[in-house]
Amino acid sequence: MTEHRQLAKWLVALGALHGVIACAGFFAPYDPLEQDRGRPYAPPMKLHFRDTQGRFHMRPFFYPLRERGSVDQYDEDFARAMPLKFFAGGPRYRLLGLVPCRLHLFGASGARICLLGTDGYGRDELSRILYGGQVSLLAGLLGSGITLLFGLGIGTAAGYYGGWKDEVLMRLTELFLALPWLYLLLGLRAFLPLAVSPLEAFLLIVMVIGLVGWARPARLIRGVVLSAKERDFVRAARGFGAPEGYLLLRHVLPQTSSVLLTQAAILIPQYVLAEMTLSFLGLGVPEPLASWGNLLANLQHYSILVSYWWMYLPAVAMVPFFLGYLGLASALQEWTAPSK
């Protein structure tokens, strides 16, 4: 029972985190591509409850930024207090990519509120992190889907049919296991076209990431299938004359589900990180599309690293997701252990 509760806890936490990213349009106050060239590298803006006279306000407000001399130096303009509006109308977006909508969790009229600062083009960093999460997480989810599909196919074929097929497939698996996977990822990416549209680049990345890692799940699934097909009830079904396809789908494949689930919980964060690494190195999703990786890419310039610490925040954004998936993986392992 406690295992169930653990599992449910992690699932709810992860669901909430993904929900926030999936509804990025609602939680982000601005469009991630909307530039404000007059406010490059604005620092995170503060929310106030107490004004300059010391009066307390129930509704949080902020002072818009005013340039102070040089390009990236800003002051708070204490003369103009701007109230924060909750559930405010703002730029159009499509909720979950489908429903046209203008409602945002918060916003302000008259001046931009950038709680996590802005980047070099004055784009709101919070909005970019939220939208970037969609790209990175989707890449991880789709990539691990591809990997598991391949791993399931190859592992099942090797384990179920055995013989020379098993031999050939397992040699191939060993070959792929021997390759250092980040190098393989980079190598594979290297031989694919570099200058492509963002959408093509995204699909390319997903394919590359998904195709690199199939060897480990394939080997695990082969092991499960190998023992599954010798279980008594499977042999009984075979004895009753069940056809091969039915045996596979009805009796053998369901037994791989626990391995598949655990592997998914392990693979997804790995693949999110892989997408981030590729994009960080300039081989992944290109600008102006945001992803957690290419948001971090400009930290490679020393001057940005020194002066604008809030450019590091996308790296912090991924930590709760990693925590969630790590917890989920270990909860899954505990949950599936007794049934084995």
Place this chain on the structure above:
Amino acid sequence: MRFVLRRMAHAAFLLFGVSILTYLFAALAPGDYFDEMRLNPQIAPETVVALRAQYQLDRPLPLRYVRWLNSVMHGDLGYSFSYNSPVGPLLLVRARNTLFLTLTATLLAWGLALPLGVRSAEYLGRLPDSLVSWMTAGLLVLPDLALTLGLLLFAARSGWFPTGGVVSLDFNSLSPINKLRDLVLHMTLPLLALVLTALPLLVRHVRAAMTGVLDAPFLRAARGHGIPRHRLLYRYALPAAANPLISLFGFSIGSLLSGSLLVEVVMSWPGLGPLLVEAILSRDLYVVIGGVLLSTLFLVIGNLIADLLLYWADPRIRAEPVAK
């Protein structure tokens, strides 16, 4: 002896397979180094054709593969377009820098992981164990990209550590002691990043292997005989728990070249990583293939070393050399 030969033949087969695989990927890829030149109006199309002919990119694929294999045998590993020199020596210099960093990091990581893991297993479920568990969980949650960038951010803002390179510009004019200090300061951050990313996995494996052994009857008997704690743990328990750790150690050796790519790029350590990324961005075909192949070679060697160590350490494997 037959066991050793078998493993070596297996490794050679693997390397050969990887070489064909990477070469095929590379050759089937659309576009090459000279494609960008074709867009440049200042370079005549004939020049590009002549260059392609000079580097023999216009020959059929199997012929190119054999020629390349031949150059691998001579240690050249093909020819780099952008560096205009054989790839082999180029990789060697960079690989030396990488190895210098990663060898130190691996030794440090294992040196820390063994006592931590052993201590954690000894005090299973008590304060030292939960401390170590929390620490490893915390490190595991921090992905390497975030950790490395975070360290760099810390260094840049505190100004305590230099943020790139192996040594300072004025290195040659420094006194021997200052030279050492300079080197250590430059290495601290990349080392820290590498050790901290490797540590949680190692500690967890050591802990898991040791907890499995510490309950064994022979150890309880040894404890009953009053054998001192330190000797009991490291002389009796650790060798019995060594098998999975030896495999893991082989993997550590195997990833010496490939494990530090990100850290090298972020901390601008002039190792194999930055070279490879550069080569990919400029489509410098043979450098990429050479890099992938070299790091695969290391993985294979690491596995081989692990197999040999296992063979040496575990009599059960020696008894039946057919089983893996």
